[in-house]
Amino acid sequence: MAPDALFPRNTSFALLRESQDTRVRTRLGGIYYLLAWILTWSFSAAPGSMLVLGLAATAFFALMMVMRWLHRLPAHENNECLRQWIDRHWALILLTSLGWGLAHAWALLRPEFEPSRLIATLSTVAFSTAMAFNFSMRKRRCVVAILLLYAPGLAVLAWQWPSQEALAVTLAFYLSYLLLALNRSHREYHATLTMEQQLVDQRERYEQLSRTDSLTQLGNRLQFNSLFPAMVANALRQGTPLSLVLLDIDFFKRINDEYGHSSGDACLSDFAERMRKVFRRDSDALLRLGGEEFGVLMPGTPLDEACQLAERFRVELATRGFELHGQRLPLTTSLGVGCLDAKRNESAEAFFKRVDDALYRAKAEGRDRLALALS
Template sequence: MAPDPRLPPSDYFALWRESQDTLTRTRLGGIYYLLAWLLTWGFSTEPSALLPLGIAGSLFFTLLLTLRWLHCLPVQENEANLRHWIDRHWTLIFITALGWGLVHAWVLYSPEFEASRLIATLSTLAFSTAMAFTFSMRKRRCVTALLLLYLPGLAVLALQAREQMAVLVTLALYLSYLLLVLNRSHREYHASLALKQQLIEQRERFEQLSRTDTLTQLGNRLQFNGLFPSMVASARRQRTPLSLVLLDIDLFKRINDEFGHASGDACLYAFAEHMRRVFRRDSDILLRLGGEEFGVLMPGTHLEQAHELAERFRGELASEGFELHGQHRTLTASLGVGSFDPERDDSAEAFFKRVDDALYRAKADGRNRLTLAIPG
């Protein structure tokens, strides 16, 4: 199962999903605030007399709509950048909600808008309903936005309670209903998100298992096959050094034949542990390529440094050996070491063959030795 390149790591998947949903949903709704204002102004008692106010309101909601569309997700989608983006985008949502809340309040208060009060009130109901369902991912922020939409208008209706009691009570009851709906929508959103995150984590665990050798916990041949060609291509393109060390345990079959496969596994594990002690830089990629053959990919490493580390590994391994059934056993390895040469290695396969040939020369020349790959 190949991973979906569009999905981020599971440690900030929820934040990534929330930012994607926020962006999509806010873009769909932004234009309706502008349309609601145009209708409210257009059906007022005398639109021409309110021309400066009409233009100012139109420019205000057009600006907010534009800012929503221009506020794109960060190029580098890490946890800190996504949190910052969400905070800034919610600021736009709050300003829009407060802007419409004040418009609704002014329309209810001003006699010039008596003919279009119903439009403004219905728009407030529509916006608040959409808010409760659309932005339920952040419950507290959504409650704040609902109050910004509602409270200015409710305040004006409270001042006119004798004439507007029915509308005041109806809007207040509907607000309480929206808060209940928001609570349910919030739970459902995060339950769905949790399920998706579990699937992502399971996918990552499967990928990790499929690319890891179960005995040594080093990368396996599948991981090498995925990394090696891309690293060679990067070294060619960027003109950066790339070294490869291939290691083969000497006379490993004899250990299996004399002491059994469990002892052979102990030998492989001890060999991998010794690799971790020597090739311990963050950039070193340690792999078990199959059987008793191992490899180390060393990006950004020149041949001289790779040679030095590999020779240190060989010497320390030969002197230390490993413990088997309470007894010290000799353990040696043959190594081939090479650095990518873009002038001579026309492919990743050619580079690997050069180093592999060096490894076999080391074994043919008596084992427990290191041989440098000769440029082709």
């Protein structure tokens, strides 16, 4: 069982990071769309004569701002939830872009907006620039958003040709620049994301190595110390059984003394492989706790089932022994088996001590046997 198997990582790093970036970068945008419209409308020649449309547009941009703020990241950060969140948030971005594009076109079309047309045009340039540099993670959607900001106004300027020729050409040239800048920003964003993903993967590999016994490839004591309290807490919270099996190879020191440490290492590796064949459920966590002592954490497993598997392992090990240089050597193990006592709200330390005491009792009573932890 992997170190983090109790808490599986179903989340794509790229999707999670994109969602977080989108969330952070979109919060201020809603405010400025609303402010830009209020300024454009307020500084027009006759805001009172456009009261209904002006208030309607104000309400629209205020609604878009509030919806952006309220659209929080999903509680369950799996791929499907994140994709749905991104799609819905982009719908808000695109709808806001369309709203501003129409507002800009209206300001260019109506003579009442003559005093404030520059505000609307500069705001369009600012919004499209921010779009190109802040939302480049989804290039196609960003292109659509920029076109929604620009296209209505450019259509009005083209209709008013040649009186608006200079402004139309200037905005068209700037639009071409934004699309080129967007392409570069898109590449840089994903290059940075790839680099961060590599760093995360490398950190996780180091973490995995630090929690894995290099000889047996089982979890080590560090992993046990991290996993065991979490499993105990989880079992107590959910009211599910949790069994623990502690195993100690009998007379392991003799193998090292008589055949050398390399043979001892081979014995430990073979012992771990035998454990994998018996305790092979995905939920079982197999660990080397140190020296010749091993453990198996079995969430959702009652005591009788844990005892059956532990006894099966003991019998098979004693029957087959350990083959070394073509010679079959006797190999046995002593085991302590216990189940968490949820009725007493037992702590991880008390639970471990009960099973560890059972292991030492099995060794004291002659080894090659299983002892149950006392309640």
